[in-house]
Amino acid sequence: MKPEILVFAASPSAAVMRQLDEQFHCHHVWRVPPAEQDAYVDSVAARVRAIVTTGPQGVSAALAARLPRLEMVSLNSVGYDKVDLDALRARGIPVTNTPGVLTEDVADLALLLLLSAARRLPAMDRYVRNGDWSARLPLAPSRSVRGKVAGIFGYGRIGQAIAARLAALGVEIRYYQPRPVPGVAAQRAGSLLELAQQSDYLVLSAPANAATRHAVNAAVLDALGPEGTLVNIARGALVDEHALIAALQTGQLGAAALDVFEHEPEVPPALRALDNVVLTPHIGSLTVETRHAMGQLAVDNLLAHFAGQPLLTPLP
Numbered sequence: 254m255k256p257e258i259l260v261f262a263a264s265p266s267a268a269v270m271r272q273l274d275e276q277f278h279c280h281h282v283w284r285v286p287p288a289e290q291d292a293y294v295d296s297v298a299a300r301v302r303a304i305v306t307t308g309p310q311g312v313s314a315a316l317a318a319r320l321p322r323l324e325m326v327s328l329n330s331v332g333y334d335k336v337d338l339d340a341l342r343a344r345g346i347p348v349t350n351t352p353g354v355l356t357e358d359v360a361d362l363a364l365l366l367l368l369s370a371a372r373r374l375p376a377m378d379r380y381v382r383n384g385d386w387s388a389r390l391p392l393a394p395s396r397s398v399r400g401k402v403a404g405i406f407g408y409g410r411i412g413q414a415i416a417a418r419l420a421a422l423g424v425e426i427r428y429y430q431p432r433p434v435p436g437v438a439a440q441r442a443g444s445l446l447e448l449a450q451q452s453d454y455l456v457l458s459a460p461a462n463a464a465t466r467h468a469v470n471a472a473v474l475d476a477l478g479p480e481g482t483l484v485n486i487a488r489g490a491l492v493d494e495h496a497l498i499a500a501l502q503t504g505q506l507g508a509a510a511l512d513v514f515e516h517e518p519e520v521p522p523a524l525r526a527l528d529n530v531v532l533t534p535h536i537g538s539l540t541v542e543t544r545h546a547m548g549q550l551a552v553d554n555l556l557a558h559f560a561g562q563p564l565l566t567p568l569p
């Protein structure tokens with residue numbers, strides 16, 4: 254008898270989906286219309302032994318409570334922001350995620366966003382498409398990134414991979430996170446506010462949790478200033494989105510390049526209407542290669558669990 258599992262998130266990798274279907278009796282929640290998902294989960298809940306989902310989708314205490322035989326949660330993401338770890342730990346249910354395999358692609362996107370904002374790529378693209386170039390309309394120069402300072406909030410694997418890319422472009426790196434990172438060249442600022450004061454670009458690569466929620470508030474945006482740019486490839490919850498929109502509208506903040514949003518996939522119309530923003534739909538890890546590697550790791554963690562082997566990448 255194959256273990257029965259709930260699959261909340263599909264992988265774009267056909268090989269990953271095939272392995273899930275071969276190895277497990279899958280209940281594919283993602284295929285069910287949202288309004289019917291609750292009833293669908295209830296109809297199989299008594300037999301479910303594992304969940305495949307992502308940090309942004311999460312596992313609530315209420316969902317876990319509906320699954321009396323739940324043994325493990327395999328996240329197809331590095332983030333675990335909306336997973337109720339306390340509820341799962343209380344029942345001794347392990348959670349795995351996918352660290353490492355997405356670092357380089359997410360760091361690439363941060364670099365792409367930062368450069369796109371600095372060189373105003375969307376506006377330049379529009380200038381050509383609209384015929385403004387052939388009409389010989391004036392075109393203001395943008396700003397060079399060389400010699401500027403990037404402040405990185407959250408200096409883990411992804412933050413450091415972003416730093417390595419920016420350093421190669423001649424950008425000076427500072428960082429802030431509560432715990433100093435030993436053995437790195439970059440200087441640590443005393444606080445996020447100080448980091449914003451010192452930076453031309455503030456790049457967010459910290460996890461979303463109670464301590465980081467709305468850490469980027471009006472004061473931090475003000476400190477970043479009219480020549481400053483906010484880059485967010487982490488989580489929308491890190492930023493007070495109302496304050497961000499206000500700062501961008503008044504010019505108190507220069508620009509923003511965002512892959513993540515507070516209530517994604519909803520993006521406020523006021524943000525979408527702005528010229529000084531670059532927006533992407535949470536695609537940091539969305540490459541064929543990385544999504545396959547993430548999905549494979551999620552499958553391998555499930556297989557290890559049901560084979561009684563040590564998990565490959567358990568959360569501490």
Ligand code: 8YV
Pocket residue numbers: 262307308309329330331332333355535536537538539
């Ligand atoms: C995914 C992510 O886009 O890994 C994460 O934490 O945010 C992204 O890689 C997301 O989890 C959906 O799969």
